[in-house]
Amino acid sequence: MEKRIKDRFNDHILQEAMKHYRINxxxxxxxxGFESFMYEFNRGDEAFILRLAHSIRRSENLIQGEVDWINxxxxxxxxxxxxILSEAGNLVETIPDAQGGYFxxxxxxxxxxxxxxxxxxxxxxxxxxxxxxxxxxxxxKNYSPPDPSWKRPEWDDxxxxxxxxxxxxxxxxxxxxxxxxxxxxxxxxxxxxxxGLIHQDAHAGNFFLDDAGTITLFDFDDCAYSWYINxxxxxxxxxxxxxxxxxxxxxxxxxxxxxGYRQENDFDAGWLKEIPPFxxxxxxxxxxxxxxxxxxxxxxxxxVAMYMQGRKSRIExxxxxxxxxxxxx
Numbered sequence: 001m002e003k004r005i006k007d008r009f010n011d012h013i014l015q016e017a018m019k020h021y022r023i024n025x026x027x028x029x030x031x032x033g034f035e036s037f038m039y040e041f042n043r044g045d046e047a048f049i050l051r052l053a054h055s056i057r058r059s060e061n062l063i064q065g066e067v068d069w070i071n072x073x074x075x076x077x078x079x080x081x082x083x084i085l086s087e088a089g090n091l092v093e094t095i096p097d098a099q100g101g102y103f104x105x106x107x108x109x110x111x112x113x114x115x116x117x118x119x120x121x122x123x124x125x126x127x128x129x130x131x132x133x134x135x136x137x138x139x140x141k142n143y144s145p146p147d148p149s150w151k152r153p154e155w156d157d158x159x160x161x162x163x164x165x166x167x168x169x170x171x172x173x174x175x176x177x178x179x180x181x182x183x184x185x186x187x188x189x190x191x192x193x194x195x196g197l198i199h200q201d202a203h204a205g206n207f208f209l210d211d212a213g214t215i216t217l218f219d220f221d222d223c224a225y226s227w228y229i230n231x232x233x234x235x236x237x238x239x240x241x242x243x244x245x246x247x248x249x250x251x252x253x254x255x256x257x258x259x260g261y262r263q264e265n266d267f268d269a270g271w272l273k274e275i276p277p278f279x280x281x282x283x284x285x286x287x288x289x290x291x292x293x294x295x296x297x298x299x300x301x302x303x304v305a306m307y308m309q310g311r312k313s314r315i316e317x318x319x320x321x322x323x324x325x326x327x328x329x
Contacts, residue, residue: 002056002057002292002293004056005054005056005057008054008097008099008101008103009037009052009097009103013052013095013097013103014037014039014052016095017050017052017093017095017103017105018041018050019087020086020087020088020093020105021041021048021050021086021087021105021107022043022087023041023050027041027042027043028040028041028042028050029041031049033051034293035053035057035221036051036052036053036054036057036221037051037052038050038051038052039051039052040110046109046110047109047110048084048107048108048109048110049081049107049108049109049110049218050105050106050107051105051106051107051108052095052103052104052105053103053104053106053221054097054101054102054103054104055101055102055103055104056101057159058104058159058221060092060094060102060104061147061149061150062150062152062153062159063092063104063106064091064092064147064150065145065150065151065152066106066152066220066221066223067083067091067092067106068091068145068146068150069143069145069152069197069220069223070082070083070108070220071083071091072139072143073136073139076135076139077135078132078135078136078139078217079132079214079215079216079217080136080216080217080218080220081108081109081110081111081216081217081218082108082109083106083107083108084107084108084109086105086107091106092104092105092106093105093106108218111207111208111216111217111218112208112210112214112216113208113209113210113211113214113216114208114209114210115204115205115207115208115209116204116207116208116209120209123252123256124213124256125209125213125215126252126253126256126257126260127256127257127259127260128213128214128215128260129215129235129257129260130256130257130258130259130260130261130262130263130264131260131261131263131264132207132215132217132260132264133199133202133231133232133235133257133261134260134261134262134263134264134265134267135264135265136198136199136217136231137196137198137228137231137264137265138264138265140196140197140198140228141192141193141196143196143197152197152223152224152225153224153225154224154225154226155200155224155225155226155227155230156182157224160222160224161285163175163178163179163284163288165292166288166289166291166292167288167291168291171288171291171312173315173316174284174287174288174312174315174316177280177284177315177316177318178281178284178288181277181280181281181284184277185277185278185281188227188274193266193268194227194228194229194268194271195225195226195227195228196225196228197223197224197225198223198224198225198226198227198228198230198231199217199220199222199223199231200222200223200224200226200230200231200234201219201221201222201234202217202231202234202235203234203235203237203238203239204238204239205238206218206219227271227274227278228265228271229271229272229274229275229278230278230281232257232261232275233274233275233278233279233281233282234278234282235257236250236253236254236257236275236279236322237279237282237283237321239253240253240322241307246322246323246324247322247323247324250322250324251324251329254326254329255329258329269327269329272326272327272329273326273327275326276320276321276322276326279320279321279322280315280318280320280321282321283311283314283315283321284315286307287308287311287312287315290304290307290308296308
């Protein structure tokens with residue numbers, strides 16, 4: 001989390017947020033949050049998630065657009081964590097931070113189940129994963145925000161992707177590689193069947209799996225307008241990290257994932273060749289976000305430290321994220 005957001009948070013902010021959702025002191029506890037302050041709270045037998053984001057990152061309108069889309073997907077049958085109303089009947093509440101900004105509070109039904117362990121992954125789960133993403137994309141084709149001011153940003157909006165600001169001067173080659181990649185992406189077609197509102201971070205850390213095998217997706221903070229194939233590439237990017245045989249795993253995963261996806265949404269196989277550029281986009285994006293949010297010379301987060309090992313060289317030398325011929329799928 002950005003230091004300037006951390007420094008504005010205090011117990012008064014939390015207490016005000018708790019009032020908006022009628023949360024008792026004994027019924028709430030802190031969770032780990034990367035970009036926002038996250039809490040779990042209970043009402044009777046039901047569990048919910050409270051999120052406190054800041055206007056430094058997202059405006060009230062953008063948060064309204066996020067939760068409206070979430071509930072649109074939920075009502076359309078996609079298994080996502082529904083946004084719930086505050087005591088005043090609002091999906092978003094604002095709390096001034098006394099420094100000219102404000103915290104934005106939202107609450108969601110907690111997803112049932114638990115994070116999927118390595119042992120849970122099998123062909124059936126890969127297929128269900130694809131079905132969920134496919135249903136979301138099919139629904140997105142017909143979505144328009146009820147208020148135009150709630151429209152979520154494009155994938156390369158500075159609020160979503162700001163390489164010039166996030167990367168230090170020492171990363172000029174990485175910035176060049178990004179700009180070259182962006183030039184390619186900017187020339188891809190935009191149409192209803194290929195481009196729309198996507199989750200943009202639908203990795204396994206952002207869903208739970210219940211005993212019945214149902215996946216429930218959450219954390220839509222990064223949702224933006226982009227190509228549907230980008231959502232698919234991001235899913236693959238994270239799930240393949242750490243696999244000993246990336247090629248074999250990619251073939252197995254994508255075969256079953258796409259089988260599920262095609263049950264819910266049309267898929268033009270011509271987009272398969274664009275997976276490598278979108279994998280590289282996520283690689284560079286994450287590299288830049290880490291530079292923004294961490295002291296890269298003293299990283300104390302194990303996963304982040306693992307990710308950054310050799311990453312600069314891989315990006316600068318254009319090493320493929322996954323050396324796989326996607327057009328064979």
